[in-house]
Amino acid sequence: MHELGIMTGVLETVNASAHEAGAERVLSISLSIGVMTEAIEDALRFAFEALSEGSLSEGAALEITMVQPKSRCLECGATYGHDRFSLLCPECGSFATELVAGRGMWIDSIEVDIPDDAPPAGPSSAGPPPDGGKENETRKKPGA
């Protein structure tokens, strides 16, 4: 069920980025999901359909790459892939290992449709305002 929380995060970022770029709609979204998060691909797709309705992302193709776990042995330095359960080092049998991949969740990229006369991409505040100082600080706060 945390797929709903994950997809809420995806759509917030994607819809905001598409809007900033002046896009009319989002065509595709590429995600990388570590399998150690126990997020299920089908549940992510279901959550996406439910949550994207009426947004710029409605109808977009969802490309999900499930990232297999990988660890590094802190004793012998071996790097190796493994499943969700057995993390011990296959070379020396050590339990002192560090997960280097498989728990992250990333939005890699999106493809969007931008009409020709759209304003240039990028957030609105490119530089400090001409009068600088105080006004700049108060503007920053809501996003902090």
Added chain:
Amino acid sequence: MTQIDLKRPILDKNEKIARGNRELFAHHRVFVLDIMASPGSGKTSTILATIDALRDEFNIAVIEGDIASSVDAERIKAQGIAAVQINTGGACHLESEMIRRAVDVLDLERLDLIIIENVGNLVCPTDFDLGEHAKAMILSVPEGDDKPLKYPGVFQVSEAVILNKVDTMPVFDFDDGAFRAAVKQLNPTAPIFPISATKGTGIDAWAQWLADRIRAI
């Protein structure tokens, strides 16, 4: 068609707010523990027993996360301990924004320890940073010794594993050796504390571990 490279963590917003929470807790020198477990594993009873063991030395408050109701917070308040109830309204885990709002009503300057009781669930709370200092989990004996095999994530992110209801071990045919081996496989450094929260067994060792962590900040 235009491609936009984002390369952004999906839980970006949650993590940002969690960082803010962490700074706030550091500023007030209050230790925050996030407890994760299944429904019915004895989270609230374990928290009550922990409070009993530590309340002479530390000022404690509890944040209760549940889908609905305030029965858990009432149990805590009945012991004279500040408690804030968060109702997630269906969400299966707590997020950092909920914690940020909950701590607004607590007197952080006075507190040494905040215990967060996450929503009863062994999967979803695992991936959401709340800004806590440590996550710990409770498994209860009736749930079975095979749970580390079924829910590896929660065992991996927990700094300590509490095994509750150990007094029922003979009834449920719980294989303690198999359980310990499976936990070690997933999280070799996590201590395992066998307790019976309602009978008070084993609480001292767990409370000692927690007290050492609180004093260290």
